[in-house]
Each structure stands twice: as structure tokens, then as C-alpha cells.
Amino acid sequence: MALLKGVTRMLTGKRLRILLLKASSELDFISSLYQEGKIKPVIDGPYSLGEAAEAIQRFGEASTAGKW
Numbered sequence: 001m002a003l004l005k006g007v008t009r010m011l012t013g014k015r016l017r018i019l020l021l022k023a024s025s026e027l028d029f030i031s032s033l034y035q036e037g038k039i040k041p042v043i044d045g046p047y048s049l050g051e052a053a054e055a056i057q058r059f060g061e062a063s064t065a066g067k068w
Helices: 001-012 025-035 049-060
Strands: none
Touching: none
16 A cells, blocks of 8 residues: 555655545445335436536535535
């Protein structure tokens, strides 16, 4: 790992950081609820590329539907 980080920094001048996450048991529970049809995902959009600025502004104002 340290060798990879050193080589990456030497070749690109950038640091390499690796983040390890622990599996979440809650994710399994949410997945089972979705598969049983008990929850439905809410997606705010879609937006065209021309509406990207508006979509980013809505996200910044926390006025989008779904997780924020």
C-alpha cells in the first residue's frame, strides 16, 4: 500500500488516500423493505444538461425531493 502511494505521488504529484468503510446492517434492512415493495425511492429530476445550474441551486437550497 505504501509503495503504491509513493509511486502515485512521484508520478502525479498527488496524494493517494484510501478510505475503508464497514458494511452497514441497516443497508440490508432497507434493501429488504425495497424488495418487498414497502418503500419507494424518490428521485428529484431528471434534469437536462441545460438545467444543471438550476438543479445544483435546488440541491444547495435543500429544496430537492429525497435524501438531503
